[in-house]
Amino acid sequence: MDFDLTDEQRLLSETLGRFVADRYDFHERPKKMAEGRGYSKAVWDQLAELGVLGLPFAEQDGGFGGGGVETLLVMEALGKGLMVEPYFGAILLAGGALRLAGSPAQKGARLEGIIAGQYLMALAHAEPDGLRHTVDQLRTTAMADGDGWRLTGVKTAVIAGDSADELIVSAATPAGVTLFLVDPQADGVTIVGHPGYDGIRVADVRLHGVAVPANAVLGGLGGGAPILTRLFEEATAALVAEAVGIMADTLNITVDYLKTRSQFGVAIGSFQALQHRAVDMMMQVELARSMAILAALALDMPDEERRLNIAAAKAKVGQAARFVGQQAVQLHGAIGLTLEYKIGHAFKRLTAIDAWLGDADHHLDVIAEAGGLPAIA
Amino acid sequence: MNLDFTDGDRAFRADVRTFLAEALPEDLRRKMIERRHLGKEDIVRWQRILNARGWAVPAWPVEWGGQPWTPTQRYIFQEEMALAHAPEGSPFNVNMIGPIIAKFGTEEQKRRFLPRIANIDDWWCQGFSEPGAGSDLAALKTSAVRDGDDYVLNGQKIWTTQAQHADWMFALVRTANTGKKQQGITFLLLDMKSPGLIIRPIPSIDGISDLNEVFFDDVRVPVANRIGEEGRGWDYAKHLLGHERSGIARIGLSKERLAQLRHLQADLAARGMLTPAEQARLGRKLAEVAVELRALELTQLRVVAADAAGGGQAAAGAASILKIKGTELQQRMTELALELAGPAGLAVPGHDHDDHSGGERDRDDPDGWRPAAPLFYFTMRKVSIFGGSNEIQKNIIAKTMLGL
Numbered sequence: 155m156d157f158d159l160t161d162e163q164r165l166l167s168e169t170l171g172r173f174v175a176d177r178y179d180f181h182e183r184p185k186k187m188a189e190g191r192g193y194s195k196a197v198w199d200q201l202a203e204l205g206v207l208g209l210p211f212a213e214q215d216g217g218f219g220g221g222g223v224e225t226l227l228v229m230e231a232l233g234k235g236l237m238v239e240p241y242f243g244a245i246l247l248a249g250g251a252l253r254l255a256g257s258p259a260q261k262g263a264r265l266e267g268i269i270a271g272q273y274l275m276a277l278a279h280a281e282p283d284g285l286r287h288t289v290d291q292l293r294t295t296a297m298a299d300g301d302g303w304r305l306t307g308v309k310t311a312v313i314a315g316d317s318a319d320e321l322i323v324s325a326a327t328p329a330g331v332t333l334f335l336v337d338p339q340a341d342g343v344t345i346v347g348h349p350g351y352d353g354i355r356v357a358d359v360r361l362h363g364v365a366v367p368a369n370a371v372l373g374g375l376g377g378g379a380p381i382l383t384r385l386f387e388e389a390t391a392a393l394v395a396e397a398v399g400i401m402a403d404t405l406n407i408t409v410d411y412l413k414t415r416s417q418f419g420v421a422i423g424s425f426q427a428l429q430h431r432a433v434d435m436m437m438q439v440e441l442a443r444s445m446a447i448l449a450a451l452a453l454d455m456p457d458e459e460r461r462l463n464i465a466a467a468k469a470k471v472g473q474a475a476r477f478v479g480q481q482a483v484q485l486h487g488a489i490g491l492t493l494e495y496k497i498g499h500a501f502k503r504l505t506a507i508d509a510w511l512g513d514a515d516h517h518l519d520v521i522a523e524a525g526g527l528p529a530i531a
Numbered sequence: 532m533n534l535d536f537t538d539g540d541r542a543f544r545a546d547v548r549t550f551l552a553e554a555l556p557e558d559l560r561r562k563m564i565e566r567r568h569l570g571k572e573d574i575v576r577w578q579r580i581l582n583a584r585g586w587a588v589p590a591w592p593v594e595w596g597g598q599p600w601t602p603t604q605r606y607i608f609q610e611e612m613a614l615a616h617a618p619e620g621s622p623f624n625v626n627m628i629g630p631i632i633a634k635f636g637t638e639e640q641k642r643r644f645l646p647r648i649a650n651i652d653d654w655w656c657q658g659f660s661e662p663g664a665g666s667d668l669a670a671l672k673t674s675a676v677r678d679g680d681d682y683v684l685n686g687q688k689i690w691t692t693q694a695q696h697a698d699w700m701f702a703l704v705r706t707a708n709t710g711k712k713q714q715g716i717t718f719l720l721l722d723m724k725s726p727g728l729i730i731r732p733i734p735s736i737d738g739i740s741d742l743n744e745v746f747f748d749d750v751r752v753p754v755a756n757r758i759g760e761e762g763r764g765w766d767y768a769k770h771l772l773g774h775e776r777s778g779i780a781r782i783g784l785s786k787e788r789l790a791q792l793r794h795l796q797a798d799l800a801a802r803g804m805l806t807p808a809e810q811a812r813l814g815r816k817l818a819e820v821a822v823e824l825r826a827l828e829l830t831q832l833r834v835v836a837a838d839a840a841g842g843g844q845a846a847a848g849a850a851s852i853l854k855i856k857g858t859e860l861q862q863r864m865t866e867l868a869l870e871l872a873g874p875a876g877l878a879v880p881g882h883d884h885d886d887h888s889g890g891e892r893d894r895d896d897p898d899g900w901r902p903a904a905p906l907f908y909f910t911m912r913k914v915s916i917f918g919g920s921n922e923i924q925k926n927i928i929a930k931t932m933l934g935l
Contacts, residue, residue: 155540155603156533157836223532409933429929430922436933437852444829444849451534466822522811522818526793527825530534 157447159223167227173204174235180496183353186238191317192347192355193239202271207245211253215265222388222450226395230446233399236499238353240274243313246392247385248275251322251333255373255381260335264320276318278309278336278359279382287512289324289331289382294361296325296332303327303371305334305364315357316347322372323361329376334366341365352506353499387464390511391449394471397507398446401439401478404500408432408482428485435481438474445470448530459528465517466527472514475504534832536603544607551615554580563616564791566868566903568739571696575651578620588625588649592633595645602838605777606831613783623655623692624648627771628701631718635759635767644699644720656723658688658702658745659768665690666923668703669712669765673747675704675719680754682706682719684727684747692917694730694743697723703764718764720756727751737910738879776838776850780831780857785824788864791900792817795871798897813867820863827856851928855921858914865908872904879906 159167177200186194201207209224211217218224225246232241249268252261252275267273280286284293294307305325315321321336321343338345342362350356373381409432412423422428449467452460479501483490490497508514521527536544559573581587582596589608591597600608612619629648632640647653664671673686684704694700700721707715721728727748732740758767796813799805805813830849837846869876879902915921929935 155536155832155836155839157833158532158840409935412935423935426926429933429935430925432933432935433925433928436848436928437856440830440849440852441823441826441856444833445826447532447833448534448825448829451532463825466825469818469822470826518815518818518822521821522814525814526789526817527821530825530828 159227163223163227166224167231169204170206170228170231171234173200174231174237178235178237180236180499183236183238183499184493187349187353187355191314192349193314197237198239198271201239201241202269206241207271208269210245210250211265211269215253215261216269217265222391222453225388225392226446226450229392229395230399230402233396233503234403236353236400236496236503238355240276240314240354242389242392242396243276243354244268244274244318246389247277247313248318248322250385250388251277251372251381254385255333255377259369260372267319273320274314274318275320275322276312276315276357278312278315278321278323280309280311282308282310282358287516289386290379292324292326292331294323294325296327296334296366298327299365302365302367303334305336305361305366307361309359309361310356311350312345312357312359314355315359316345316355321359323359324378324382327375331378331382332375333372333378333381335370335372336361336364336366350506352503354503354506383461386511387460388453390464390468391446391453393507393510394442394449394467395446397471397475397504398439398443400500400504400507401435401442401475404478404482404497404504405432405435405439407497407500408435408485411486431481431485435478438477442471442474442478458524459530462521462524462527463530465512465520468512469514469517469521472508472517475508476514479504536607540601540603540607543604544611547608547611548615550584550586551611551617554584555615555617556580559618560616563618565900566907568906569618571654571693574618574621575654577618578624578649578651581620582650587620588629590626591629591645591649595629595633595641596649602777602835606782606835609778610783610786613781613787616787621651621654621693623657623701624651624653627657628655628699628720631701631758631767631770634770635718639755640720640758653698654693654696655699655701656691656694656697658691658700658721660690661687662689666920669716671703671705671716673702673704675706675717675752677706677754678751681751682717682754682757684719684721684750684752686747688745688747689733689743690917691730691743691745693741694723694745695732695740699723700745701758703768706761713765714762716764716768717761718758718767719752720758721750721752725750725752735910736912737906739910776834776853777831779850780827780853781861782824782828782831782857785827785857785860785864788861788868789817789820789824792820792864792867792871795868795900799871813871816867820860820867823856823860823863827853827860830856848932851924851932854918855915855924858921861914862911865904865911868900868904869908872901876901876905878902 205218206228208217209220209228213219252264264273281293285291296303296305305323318338321338323334323336324331325334342364344360345357347355347357412428412432413421415422445467449464452463482497483501486497489495492498559577562569578587588596589598589600589605593599629645632644659668661671661673673684675682675684700723702719702721703716704719705715706717727750729746731744733742733744734740735742800810831853834846834850
């Protein structure tokens with residue numbers, strides 16, 4: 155049992171922590187969001203230079219072979235900065251699908267560009283008219299058409315969908331859910347981007363009989379569901395780590411505010427009602443941190459243990475994130491509701507994280523259905 | 532980072548498990564499973580079995596019967612005890628007065644008291660709280676006035692758990708009224724058979740009379756029974772807080788209780804005693820408890836690992852939340868057992884007779900747990916009150932961890 159970081163991991167954490175603290179001022183965030191693509195290309199290039207974009211990819215593919223703990227450290231740091239750059243969407247989701255399922259040729263054609271920050275991919279999976287969290291019950295279809303396929307359907311919440319060089323689209327086929335590589339410029343593709351309420355740009359993607367060739371299939375015909383299952387486990391572990399970064403930062407800001415904001419002639423942090431609320435926040439941050447660590451380590455556990463421990467982490471972090479976000483706003487009062495202050499933005503990103511990849515209730519249902527959690531260690 | 536126990540720790544766990552499987556008397560095990568109140572003789576019997584094995588007081592100094600266990604091993608031991616349904620022993624003897632005497636007592640006090648404490652030849656109770664000194668413990672007023680080689684005590688203690696069983700009390704008393712109120716407090720050991728000492732039981736909502744008032748009317752305590760220096764009792768008592776972090780959250784206990792809740796739910800469902808809606812609702816509530824417990828378990832493991840690495844202040848934030856979250860979780864599970872028992876838990880055979888759950892019952896009665904469930908719910912309200920209420924814990928965390 156060991157919760158210490160290796161020297162390399164500590165260096166990674168410190169480097170990114172410094173990068174976010176020095177180079178990612180919160181007040182610059184609106185400018186980044188206002189750039190055409192909804193994030194800063196300059197920051198993206200810096201992340202590429204730091205090697206962060208290549209972190210999860212295998213060394214033989216030009217990456218650094220980072221695992222769950224490394225991704226945890228990256229996401230925690232990015233969370234502290236409330237970064238709007240699409241690391242989660244482009245590197246972990248879309249990049250992860252390619253990493254898990256891509257053929258050598260498919261990877262060879264793309265990974266170098268992805269790692270260098272020159273090629274951006276987006277995963278189009280969630281559907282506005284379907285189940286909120288599923289890997290195998292999709293409305294988007296792919297029909298065989300000659301040697302290739304024709305895709306029809308609507309996808310939503312596609313991170314960086316309107317700036318992506320290529321989409322990965324999940325669709326139902328007679329053989330089961332399948333992933334397809336789709337050119338966003340292809341006939342029949344309509345993409346409309348929106349700023350997400352959390353500051354991260356998303357897009358709706360409409361597919362109208364979009365023709366793709368046979369070699370656009372990623373991970374085998376009918377192979378989509380298990381790939382997405384594994385992918386979402388990894389992505390969930392990353393998301394809860396991001397939430398912990400945000401929550402820890404939110405707690406610090408809130409406690410500082412309690413020490414400096416004066417009313418009735420004293421710092422409001424001297425009031426017991428507010429002290430206890432701050433302690434309640436701290437307890438949730440600590441429990442969430444424990445669960446983020448568990449999720450990262452669970453990625454190397456056997457199937458059922460992995461699945462359920464990660465579900466437990468998402469459930470706990472979803473609840474904790476809601477609590478910490480709401481309390482941070484409440485303890486700040488009106489300033490917590492404004493766009494000029496970080497707390498409101500943190501609250502919104504924490505809210506969005508719960509909605510991603512199954513909210514707390516969804517994962518509690520998963521655990522209830524399994525009859526509980528398997529023992530660890 | 533990894534969650535793996537070492538081979539050595541795994542072998543240790545196997546040893547503990549084997550011992551407990553053989554050594555724990557079946558009647559005690561049953562009582563524990565049914566959440567029935569343990570009598571003094573039950574606790575003494577088990578403590579002596581552990582003591583014969585050398586495991587009664589593992590956290591004490593080795594020369595006084597402790598074990599050179601690592602924080603991880605202490606955690607494993609406590610978890611295995613709970614999973615085997617073994618009683619915890621007297622906290623006053625094992626976790627409180629023993630370590631205090633071992634740390635601050637004279638050689639003579641150690642020789643005289645420690646072996647008897649470990650074997651519960653003497654049963655100890657704690658004389659801290661007073662009618663006017665609960666959360667504000669330093670406001671205590673029981674006076675001890677020096678008279679030759681004795682102190683003469685006058686005043687009153689209250690909420691004295693199991694004073695009716697006790698041979699000895701360790702008490703905080705006031706020897707001075709000058710300066711800060713913490714500075715005039717002295718730590719004394721007193722014989723419960725002393726003339727002038729009167730015990731009055733206070734029946735409580737769980738049907739037990741384990742709480743007491745203890746009155747002192749010119750009770751004489753030899754100065755030789757003082758711990759350390761006069762006026763420094765507060766410092767010695769503070770030592771009881773938080774120096775042992777490996778078991779605060781009671782993870783093993785909660786695991787065992789959650790397993791039992793699952794078992795009971797399945798049993799009731801199989802016998803057609805739960806509607807589908809009730810099953811779904813209970814399943815969901817148990818899932819929430821399982822998640823909270825997993826989060827707390829990991830938090831406890833972080834603290835254990837920090838201590839094993841000689842952590843000191845490491846994981847201090849995590850450590851500070853263990854008592855609050857641990858007690859909340861224990862209480863939550865008693866609510867669920869209460870819910871499972873339903874109206875059939877209302878009648879308490881033997882409730883009039885100061886027995887937690889109705890004396891001897893049919894060993895094979897599958898519903899034997901039911902009368903105990905509500906009483907266990909009532910009794911467990913205490914865990915967020917004693918030893919510094921959860922609100923006091925939050926005050927401490929706000930000050931020490933958050934700087935508020």
